[in-house]
Structures are given as structure tokens and as C-alpha cells.
Amino acid sequence: MDFSDDFGYNVDYNYNYTYESNDTPHEEAVFHHQTMCFKEVLCVLLLVVSVVIFLLGFFGNALVIWISGFKMKKTVNTTWYLSLAISDFVFCAFLPFDIINVVMEDWVFGRFMCKFASSVMFLNMFSSIFLLVVISIDRFVSVVFPVWAQNHRTVKKATVVVFISWLLAIVLSFPSVIFREVGTHMGRTICYNNYTLYQHGHTVVAVSRFLAGFIVPFVVIIICYSIIVLRLRTNRMTKSSKPFKVMSALVAAFFVCWLPYHVFVLLELNHQNYDHSILVAGLKVVTALAAANSFLNPVLYVFMGNDFKRKFKSTVLSKMENAMGDEGRTTSRYLSRSSSVDGRASTHI
Structure with missing residues (x-):
């Protein structure tokens, strides 16, 4: 996770304040620090x-990866969900580093892991929102x-799009590699963010993450879903909204979890204007709320299926497989219906 320090405010080492004083953090320890957590x-x-x-995120996403990657037929939908699960799984796999850091109040994993573990958080954020x-x-x-989608919407193309999304996420996660450093205090x-060599580095990083990781994706998603709702109402195909139920829940969960994080990071840019303790x-x-998003996705896969009671009586594996499988089958039925409607319309013309 991207936590940092501000020695001038003497705050806890593992949160998002930034060291920006002119003193060096590599000072001689004069006493042994004892954890207060x-x-x-x-x-x-x-x-x-x-x-x-x-625990929930690691094992839940591992289960989604196993089902969508090995137990289900390869489709465009399972490609999307598999990639989301991999992103969340990798993030959860690095959470123990932060947990140990909080308990010990001492970074014992070295400079490389300081940079890498922080980068993983933003890799998860960007890859999730891009997907x-x-x-x-x-x-x-x-x-x-619908006709174009039925003819060109393939697993191969979806895989290429996923690869591009991950590549872009890696690029945008790179500031952690540049600014994260290890020091003693x-x-x-x-493990802290060192912006001392870049006058506006903190502002540029925070604002760019907010724009690329929240505002722009939010606008695109709202536009897409607004047009979808209008189209469904126009065609009187309200039953066809079922394929969007899981996706809508995923989007809502992402924004609820990540919006407060971005707000506080932006407030941090002018931390002298706000109450320090708050x-x-x-x-x-x-x-912590942002991290919670990583385990919500597999939970949503389970409980956003058609019939909760029927799924509750079934096994956990069939719950998740049915939830994701219904998505693909319903979309296929919708595409087939839309294709036939368009076909009849073109005949009349």
C-alpha cells in the first residue's frame, strides 16, 4: 500500500504523509523504537x-481464478472476470507485508520491496478501473x-485488450518505483515517499492518479451505462438488463471504496489547512476501505446470481460458476434477439 511519512508532523510511519523536509531521513538511531499499535x-x-x-481476498480470488480460468469455457466475460481476479489476488498476496509493517512499526523488507509492494497497490487500482x-x-x-459485436467480439481480441490495460496500469504505477525510499527515523x-528532489512531484502524482484512476473512467462508465439504459428502455427489453447486474455492482463497489481514498490524498496536499489528527x-x-475492494469482487460474483436461495443450497463452486455463467448466457441470448430484430428491420428497408 502507498503509505508515507512526514517527519515534521511526526505521524505514524505507515500512512500517507510525505517526507518533504530538508533533513536527511538516514539518521543514526539514538534509541530503540517500540511498537505502539x-x-x-x-x-x-x-x-x-x-x-x-x-484471507477473504486471497482465497476468494484464488477460487475465482480457478473457476473462470480452468473450470469454465473461455468466453469474453470470463476473460474480463479472470483478469479482475488476478489483479485482486496479486494485491492481496502482498498485504502481509503491510500487516507485518503495521505490527512491527518497522520496515524490514528492504528498498526493493518498499518500491515494489507500493507499486502493486496502484497496479491493482489502475488495472481494476481500466478493466x-x-x-x-x-x-x-x-x-x-449487437450484430457487429456478435461477429467481432472474440476471446482473442478480449485478451489483447486486457494486455493493453495491464500495460497501461504498469506505466501509471511507476511513480512508486521512482519516489518510494527507505530511511531511518x-x-x-x-518506507516513505520522497518528493524532496521534485518540487511539484507530490501534486503531479496525486492529481494524475485522481484523473486517470477515477474521474476519466467514471465519466466513460457513466456515459456507457446511460446509453445502455436508454437503449434498453427504447427497445422495451427490460429483461435484458440482467447481464449488467454483476457489472453494476462491481463498478459501484470500486467507486465507493476508492473515492474516499482519492479525496483524502488530495486533502493531504494542503495538510497544513486541516486538523492533523483527523x-x-x-x-x-x-x-483500509480501498483495500477492501479486493475481496468484494468474488463476493459479488457469488451473491449477484439469479436465485439466491437456489445458489445458497448449492456448493460454493457452483454458486460462483452459475453467477458468472448466467452473465455469458444471458448476453448471448440478448445478442441473438437483437440480431434477429435488426435483420427484420433491414428487410423492411
Whole structure:
């Protein structure tokens, strides 16, 4: 996770303040730092939440990867969901580094992991939102241009789009590789953001992440879904909205989890104008909320199927497979119906 320090404010080392003073963080330790986390209620609660997120996210997404990657037929829909699950799985796999960091209040994993573990958080953020944008555009094309989608919507093309989305996410995650550093302060080793060599580096990174990772994707998704709803109402195919139920839940979960994080990161740019304790506590909470998004996706796959009671009686595996399978079958039926409607219309013309 992208946590940083501001020694001038002497805040907890593992949250999103930034070291920007003229002093060097590589100072000689004059005493041994002792962890205070277990003496703070908020820290203990967030630690428990992090462990729960890790367990649910790691095993839940591993299950989605196994089902969508090995147990189900390769389709465009399963390609999207497989990629989302891989993104969340990788993020959860690195959560233990942060959990140990919180408990020990000491970064013991070295400079490489300081940079790499932070990059993984933003790789997860960007890859998830880009995939949600891609899926929204895919839904838009399927509804507005059903015949074209039926002829050109292939697994191979979907795989290429996923690869491009991941490549772009990697590029946008690269600032963590540049700015993350390891230093010592007050007897502890810390992993922090060092913007001292770049006057406007902090502002540029925060604003660019907000625009590329939230505002622009939000606008694209809203436009796509607005057109989809209008088209469905115009064609009186309200039953065909079922394929968008899981996707709508995924989008809503992403924005609910990530919007507070971006808000507090932007507030941090002018942290001198806000109450220090509230800002620090808020950053802790919203970062945990952002991490929670990684385990919500497999939960949504399970409980957003057609009949909850029927799925509840079935096994966990069949729950997830049915939830994702219904998505593909319903979309296929919708494309077939739309194709025949367009065909009759062209005959009359």
C-alpha cells in the first residue's frame, strides 16, 4: 500500500504523509523504537480488518481464478472476470507485508520491496478501473451494435485488450518505483515517499492518479451505462438488463471504496489547512476501505446470481460458476434477439 511519512508532523510511519523536509531521513538511531499499535484501538481494528481482507481476498480470488480460468469455457466475460481476479489476488498476496509493517512499526523488507509492494497497490487500482471501463464499453457495443459485436467480439481480441490495460496500469504505477525510499527515523526503518528532489512531484502524482484512476473512467462508465439504459428502455427489453447486474455492482463497489481514498490524498496536499489528527485517522480508514475492494469482487460474483436461495443450497463452486455463467448466457441470448430484430428491420428497408 502507498503509505508515507512526514517527519515534521511526526505521524505514524505507515500512512500517507510525505517526507518533504530538508533533513536527511538516514539518521543514526539514538534509541530503540517500540511498537505502539496494540495500545491504540484504531490501529488494532484496522489490523484485524487487514487480516480479514487478506484471507477473504486471497482465497476468494484464488477460487475465482480457478473457476473462470480452468473450470469454465473461455468466453469474453470470463476473460474480463479472470483478469479482475488476478489483479485482486496479486494485491492481496502482498498485504502481509503491510500487516507485518503495521505490527512491527518497522520496515524490514528492504528498498526493493518498499518500491515494489507500493507499486502493486496502484497496479491493482489502475488495472481494476481500466478493466471496468473496458467491460462498460463492451456492454455498450453489445447493446448499441449487437450484430457487429456478435461477429467481432472474440476471446482473442478480449485478451489483447486486457494486455493493453495491464500495460497501461504498469506505466501509471511507476511513480512508486521512482519516489518510494527507505530511511531511518527515531530508531525505526521506514518506507516513505520522497518528493524532496521534485518540487511539484507530490501534486503531479496525486492529481494524475485522481484523473486517470477515477474521474476519466467514471465519466466513460457513466456515459456507457446511460446509453445502455436508454437503449434498453427504447427497445422495451427490460429483461435484458440482467447481464449488467454483476457489472453494476462491481463498478459501484470500486467507486465507493476508492473515492474516499482519492479525496483524502488530495486533502493531504494542503495538510497544513486541516486538523492533523483527523487527516491521519482518515487516511488510515480510507486506505483500509480501498483495500477492501479486493475481496468484494468474488463476493459479488457469488451473491449477484439469479436465485439466491437456489445458489445458497448449492456448493460454493457452483454458486460462483452459475453467477458468472448466467452473465455469458444471458448476453448471448440478448445478442441473438437483437440480431434477429435488426435483420427484420433491414428487410423492411
